[in-house]
Structure formats: C-alpha cells, structure tokens
Amino acid sequence: MLDADMKQQLKTYLGNLREPIELVASLGDDANSVKTRDLLNEIAELHEHVSASFDGEDARKPSFIIRRASDAGKWVRFAGLPMGHEFTSLVLALLWAGGHPPKVEQEVLDQVAELEGEYDFEMYFSLSCHNCPDVVQALTLMALTNSKINATLIEGGAHKDEVEARNVMAVPAIFLNGEPFANGKMGVEEILAKLDGNASARSAAKMSEKDDFEVLVVGGGPAGAAAAIYTARKGFSTGIAAERMGGQVLDTMGIENFISTPYTEGPKLAAQLEGHIREYDIDVMNLQKAEKLIPARSAGGMHEVVLENGASLKARSLVLTTGARWRNLGVPGEFEYRSRGVAYCPHCDGPLFKGKSVAVIGGGNSGVEAAIDLANIVEHVTLVEFDSKLRADEVLQKKLRSLGNVDILTSAQTTEIRGDGERVTGLVWKHRETGEERTVDLAGVFVQIGLVPNTEWLKDSGIELSKHGEIVIDDRAATNLPGIFAAGDVTTVPYKQIIVAMGEGSKAALSAFDYIIRTEPAEQIAEAA
Incomplete structure (x- = not known):
C-alpha cells in the first residue's frame, strides 16, 4: 500500500508518538478489506507504539478505528482507505491518538472537551476532494478529545450503496445522530459554532473588548493576506477579520499560473497564506462575516465594521478584500437540488x-x-x-x-x-x-x-459600487471614502487572478500606510483646536 518514500515519511512522523495506539479493523472478504489489512500491518511495523488487530465487529467493512491504548473511549473510525488527499488526515489521527499535541488553540480544545451531550458524527468524503480533509481532521480531533463525540469518516467509493441510500451527491457531507448536519468545508470552530449556541455571543463579547486598530483588513483571501502582511511590516497595529481564511482559493484545485511555482493547489496555498500572516503580530479573526460598515465622519476618524455576531471593530484605515463567490443560475430547481445533484x-x-x-x-x-x-x-x-x-x-x-x-x-x-x-x-x-x-x-x-462580488454588506455605507456591484477603486486602490481602500476580486480591477489580487492587496496596504502617516488622528485634531 505504501511506497518506500511514504513509509519513510510516516516512520519519521510516528517518532512523535508519546503513547501506544491501537488500530482495530472490521474486515470482509473484498479487495478493499485486503488493502486495509495490508495498510494497517505496514503502519504497525513502523513503530513499536502501534499495534494492529483484525477482530472488529463493525457493520461497515472495511473500516478501522484509531484509539489511544490507555483511553479506548476516545476513537475515530475510517470506513475505507484514507489515501490521496486524506493521507495527511490519517497521519494526524495517528499522531493525535498517540498524544502528539495538535496545532489548535487551547481555548478551542477546551471548548471541545466541555461539550455536553452525545454526538455521533458520520461524514462522507471522496479521495479527490480538496475540501474534505479539513472536515475529516476537525471531526477526528473532536472525537479524540471528547469521549462523548464519535466520528466515522466514510470514503464514498468504498461504500457506494450507503452513499446511494442516503442521497449523498456532494462532499464533504456530515450527518449528526443520523440526521443531515452540514455540507461543505468546515473547521473545528465552525462545527463548534453550530453545536454550541452560546459560542457566537461569547466571541462577540471578546471581540468588542479589542483595542482599535490602525489598519483593519476585511477578508482573508490572497488580497487580504498581502494587505495584512504589508501593513504589519510597517509597524501598524493590524487586524484581519475573515469569513474564512484563504477565501475562494480554498475552492480552487490546480494552480499552474502562480509565477515561480509551476503547480500548487488551493488549500495548500491558503494554508501558506495563513501561515505567513501568523508570522507577524496580526490579530487574526477567522469565521467573522462583516455585516455593516459605518465610515468615519471626518478624516482621521475611526471607521467601524459591525460583524454578523454583533461585535464591532474600529480602525483608522480599512482595506476591504471580501472577494467574490460563485454565481448562481437562478433557475427553478437549482436551490431545491443543491447538494442533491x-x-x-x-x-x-x-x-x-x-x-x-x-x-x-x-x-x-x-x-x-x-x-x-x-x-x-x-x-x-x-x-x-x-x-x-x-x-x-x-x-x-x-x-x-x-x-x-x-x-x-x-x-x-x-x-x-x-x-x-x-x-x-x-x-x-x-x-x-x-x-x-x-x-x-x-x-x-x-x-x-462566473463570480458575484461580496458587497451586499456595504449597502448604504456610502462606498461607491459599479453596476456589477464591485467596489470602485482608483489606481492607488482607494475608494471614494478617505481612509478606506479595497483590493482583489471584490473591486473593479480587471482580471480576477490570485497573483493580481496579491499585488492589489499590497498596493492597498501601502496606500493605507501613506494615508495614516499623512493624516492626524481625529482626537489630536480636536485637541489642537
């Protein structure tokens, strides 16, 4: 199952195991069961802390669970072979079960551990889906953190009858306690927000306590990432609020025209963008959707962005990079059969x-x-x-x-x-x-x-929009309102390309820098008067 390079790579990773783990398989007589047995035996041979057994009695065959030997109540089940895009998910499941700490904020882990109730998740993925690994890994982490959470991760190709019976026609597809829960890319924080009704209110209260920013970037795609990095490098207090870090890049598979990189994939590039952002002192606020813009009343004043959860953020300068989304057909049947064909x-x-x-x-x-x-x-x-x-x-x-x-x-x-x-x-x-x-x-x-710009939230804000709903900008990425700049697919700039968005985001950040250093804060103007 694993070639020499994959075995060596996995052996290196397994060196991080802190505790013994168990792989317990439920197998049939089919070819996929044979492959599953071979895979688990190969993994077990790579490290003394890994053992494999084949006496499981789960109805889904082939499938196998990964659990910590000292705590059998915390486990995750893979039904089918987690290869392709999901090989990384398999590696992380092994490491997390073995006590290797995940790269997740402790506050999030605590929230998962404190969830009350019983949660039985079933999630369907395909091996070619580039959005599925995030969901697989989120549910894996939750199941290995809280014994009240079970997660069964099902590869659709290995369980076609089940996929047909449940009308799963789009992945990732998540079921909770037997009922449809969600479709599409989700991380731990998004799943928690759906499970924990008070999460949004707590987040809003915490965000409203933040100090005002010198520059606030709204949107976390290529343009937003570039803008945040450039302003942070200038020494400005910078925040970035995004509905999802990475933006539409997350929905892009092969990228072959990103200069200097012959080929990459959207999710990988999105992770690199976020990683670069976090190299700087930038306040990253993910899963935050802007709902309203209240511009400053005078030059040097504070612009206010109201978020969907009720929180309010203020900054002397804004860079709007909310991007665009796929355009709908708008015909009968499209909405009714979304994710069902x-x-x-x-x-x-x-x-x-x-x-x-x-x-x-x-x-x-x-x-x-x-x-x-x-x-x-x-x-x-x-x-x-x-x-x-x-x-x-x-x-x-x-x-x-x-x-x-x-x-x-x-x-x-x-x-x-x-x-x-x-x-x-x-x-x-x-x-x-x-x-x-x-x-x-x-x-x-x-x-x-094609695309539709995400500008509905700017209605009645005073920002000039084109007839297509795009933010109108000049050659310096400035909008018609002082101190507010914009970049990327949400603007009138031609050629909606990743590399163009990065350049425009950088330009907008430099324009914001120029604006701030040339404009005294409103409170200083008032004191001078």
Whole structure:
C-alpha cells in the first residue's frame, strides 16, 4: 500500500508518538478489506507504539478505528482507505491518538472537551476532494478529545450503496445522530459554532473588548493576506477579520499560473497564506462575516465594521478584500437540488457521479476545465454555454473537443433543473435563436458561470459600487471614502487572478500606510483646536 518514500515519511512522523495506539479493523472478504489489512500491518511495523488487530465487529467493512491504548473511549473510525488527499488526515489521527499535541488553540480544545451531550458524527468524503480533509481532521480531533463525540469518516467509493441510500451527491457531507448536519468545508470552530449556541455571543463579547486598530483588513483571501502582511511590516497595529481564511482559493484545485511555482493547489496555498500572516503580530479573526460598515465622519476618524455576531471593530484605515463567490443560475430547481445533484466543485463531487451523465453550465475557462476533468470520471458530459461560442482559452477548447464523451451546446439558455424530489434527473435548455426547448436526462449539474462580488454588506455605507456591484477603486486602490481602500476580486480591477489580487492587496496596504502617516488622528485634531 505504501511506497518506500511514504513509509519513510510516516516512520519519521510516528517518532512523535508519546503513547501506544491501537488500530482495530472490521474486515470482509473484498479487495478493499485486503488493502486495509495490508495498510494497517505496514503502519504497525513502523513503530513499536502501534499495534494492529483484525477482530472488529463493525457493520461497515472495511473500516478501522484509531484509539489511544490507555483511553479506548476516545476513537475515530475510517470506513475505507484514507489515501490521496486524506493521507495527511490519517497521519494526524495517528499522531493525535498517540498524544502528539495538535496545532489548535487551547481555548478551542477546551471548548471541545466541555461539550455536553452525545454526538455521533458520520461524514462522507471522496479521495479527490480538496475540501474534505479539513472536515475529516476537525471531526477526528473532536472525537479524540471528547469521549462523548464519535466520528466515522466514510470514503464514498468504498461504500457506494450507503452513499446511494442516503442521497449523498456532494462532499464533504456530515450527518449528526443520523440526521443531515452540514455540507461543505468546515473547521473545528465552525462545527463548534453550530453545536454550541452560546459560542457566537461569547466571541462577540471578546471581540468588542479589542483595542482599535490602525489598519483593519476585511477578508482573508490572497488580497487580504498581502494587505495584512504589508501593513504589519510597517509597524501598524493590524487586524484581519475573515469569513474564512484563504477565501475562494480554498475552492480552487490546480494552480499552474502562480509565477515561480509551476503547480500548487488551493488549500495548500491558503494554508501558506495563513501561515505567513501568523508570522507577524496580526490579530487574526477567522469565521467573522462583516455585516455593516459605518465610515468615519471626518478624516482621521475611526471607521467601524459591525460583524454578523454583533461585535464591532474600529480602525483608522480599512482595506476591504471580501472577494467574490460563485454565481448562481437562478433557475427553478437549482436551490431545491443543491447538494442533491446541483454542484459547484467538480473536483470534490465529480467522483460521486462516476458512470453517470452530467452537465456543466458555462463555457469560460472554469467551465471548460470542469468539463475536461469530469469527462475522465463520468460517462458523459454536456457543456451548456449561453453565448454563441465558448469563451475559454483556445488550448482548453482544443482539449475539450478532442474528448469523445462530451457534447457542446452553444446559444443555450438553461431554464430549469428537474428532479424527482430526491435528486436531479434532467436539465431543460432553450435555444436562444430558435426558441426551441429541449430536455437532457442526467444525474448532475455543475454550475461554473462566473463570480458575484461580496458587497451586499456595504449597502448604504456610502462606498461607491459599479453596476456589477464591485467596489470602485482608483489606481492607488482607494475608494471614494478617505481612509478606506479595497483590493482583489471584490473591486473593479480587471482580471480576477490570485497573483493580481496579491499585488492589489499590497498596493492597498501601502496606500493605507501613506494615508495614516499623512493624516492626524481625529482626537489630536480636536485637541489642537
């Protein structure tokens, strides 16, 4: 199961074990059970603190639990092989069970340990999903911290009948005590917020006690990370409040045009961004959504950002980097069948449609790339483009047209997504020139039609927005309000690219620096008067 390099890497990691751990497998007679036995035996051979047994009696086969030998009540179960993107999750589960401390704030660990009640989590993942590891690792940590929390992590490919029976058509998918709990990427703090009703109020109270910042960055993507680092390096007190650190980069798989790095992946880059931020004295406030902006009344005054949890943050200068999100189709059936056939991440959810027919909506780079990726997994792909021609780069179009299981529809307006009440069964489209309507039978629809700027919270703030809802900025990244700057996909800057966002974030930070050093604080102006 493990090649020589992986074995050596794992052996090095297992050197950090502080206590013995046990691997207990429940196996059948299938090929995956054989692979599971081989994997656990290989792991056990790498360190004396690891033992493997095969007398488990769980109904899910193959599956295995990881537990600390001295505390069998704290365990996590993997149903299927945690390889691919989940190999890191397996390594962390082994280390945490063996007493190696996780890189999580003690306050968060205490909150997990203090949870009352019984929590039986079941979570479905795919080996190609780049959002799943965060959820797998969050539930693993919780289960190994609190004996009242159980976590069973299920690889969909190894348990297809279960996936079908539960209508799991998008991963990561989390069930709690047998009922749907959440879909999508989540960390420990987000899961805790859903479980602990008082968490938001406590967080708001704590945040409201913070001192005012010289610069507050709102948004944690590439633009926000660059802005926070640049202002911190100037010696300014800097805070960064983000709905999720990493922003939309977290939803991006392969990145091949980040200069100096031939290839990387979104989650990896997002982790690097956050790691770089934490190298500086920056107050990082994750999982915080901005709800309202109250600009300063005069130059040098304090701008106020009100968060969704009720907390209020103030700063002399703001850098707004709230980014953008995937645009919805806005047709009947899209909302009703979201996560039941309607999807937005081909890398995450594509494997769930193996052997089935799907559609991709959108003929730009994202749509064509999605169609190419899916064509290698599913039986058939229908690409639906509203325009009279595809808009993707020619090299991508050439690749797409070379595939034998792809149909391309242009001048095609998607009018409805149909289903049987449980899952998607088809798509209705109208030819924009003839008006003729047609139906395509399929099991999934992947929407890839561009971005919408996250600026709803700026309504009535006085910030100038374009007709598309973007923040209007000048060549110095300044908005129409003194002391407020903006950068990245949320602005009118052309070319929504990661590397462009980083440059714009840096520019906005330097402009904020220039503004602050040239503008006396309002209280000093008042004293002088």
